[in-house]
Amino acid sequence: MPRLVFSILLGLLAVIEVQAQAAADSPEQKLAEEWIQRLNALDEWYLSVDGKEEGVEPLVNSMMDLYAPEVLAEVPPYDKDQIGPVMLRGKDNVRKWVERIARSQVRLNYIVKRQTEGPTGDYEGWRLVYSAKLPWGGNAIAFQIIGVWSLREDRRRYMAPGAVFIQYGPDGKIRRLRLLLGEIDQIVPL
């Protein structure tokens, strides 16, 4: 009898594991992770000994490969005097925004928030990515994030909870992006 119970438990665990793997490997999950990885990679460039910035362009290009030419992006304000989000129309304007991040922020560490079913399970578990088919074709994904970054100029570090909404066209390119970051707080040592 104990052997049977043990076998059933083992079987259940295996099923749970298989489902978990499927969720983690879903195309939507991969799209979310790809976007986050390319964003976080924007600070992986170097200075030459004569002070030249080397390797920025390929990183910006890598991020921009994800976008359609007519992309519409709503991003958080990045001007001190700006209140509210900024709407960027077209790939060229999005590129300026991406390039600005690459050149002005370091130690980028955006993560997809994890969650379990329980009421306090916000720090472990699944990286949930919500998805939908768009009526006009293409797919949409949404996921919660925590954004962490430092300013290149003074190394001040900031953190903000947020969310990302991305709509892809049938060609797999991003047509719309909405990045929300709220309650941006400076991280200071205790």
Added chain:
Amino acid sequence: MKDVGETWASLKKNLDSNAGAAAAADAAKLQSLFAETEAFWAPLNTFDAVNFAKRVQEGAGVIGAAAKSNDMKAALTSYAATQKNCGNCHLAHREDTGKGGFLIRP
């Protein structure tokens, strides 16, 4: 920057052996080297690195003055305090390639 390690080691050796004049010369050389370091970072809008370089120049000035007056205890105290800037700057801006070299992070 490549001369810094050698000069820094020489400074410590001279301070430990009470060679005040030689230590003061090393400190002066460090001031000059870190003026170059400051000039490297200044146009790159990386103020933490600029400040680390400035603090080392100030520290080297204090070490040099103490060494000239043969106050080795004060010089060694300043040496230890100044050295902290090296570690802090390397932590933020130097990346080990694992192949015997380093990369400069923005």
